[in-house]
Amino acid sequence: MHTPASSGPSFNSSMYPAPEAPVILTPPTQAERRGEDANRRAPYDSFLCHSPPPDTWIAVETSPSEYRLIVRLPGFRRDGITIATRRRRILHVVADSWEPEGGHFERRVLFGYDGDLAQVRAEFDGQLLHIIVPRRVPPVSWYNHQ
Secondary structure, eight states, X not given: OOOGXXXXXXXXXXXXXXXXXXXXXXXXXXXXXXXXXXXXXXXXXXXXXXXXXXXXXXXEEEOSSEEEEEEEOTTOOGGGEEEEEEXXXXXXXXXXXXXXXXXXXXXXXXXXXXXXXXGOEEEEOSSEEEEEEEBOOXXXXXXXXX
């Protein structure tokens, strides 16, 4: 039996899976890597040997229109911070400080299909780095809508 509701494609909110929450990718600790080949470098390894200051951190807040990353980077300067995107889904945050109390901070954040990494905005106030990643709205098809 043919019904008008099934005659063609129409919008269905369940058509798209829920987007994945952003995932902060952290490098493994030295203890976790002991069993691995010491000469092999993983893609997330830092090229610098010093670690970040202990009071650095990163947090992700989610709203319907954007993801907001807050990164605490005390002792870092604006000209030592780099934000880059990789493969349209990974945001790479790197900060370096060459001061005696400084260090190296590096995190990668993996976003789902709704993170628009082409429209990233950021500002740094000397302590906190605020990064805004807008969320894409899935396209709505009203084709053959009745």
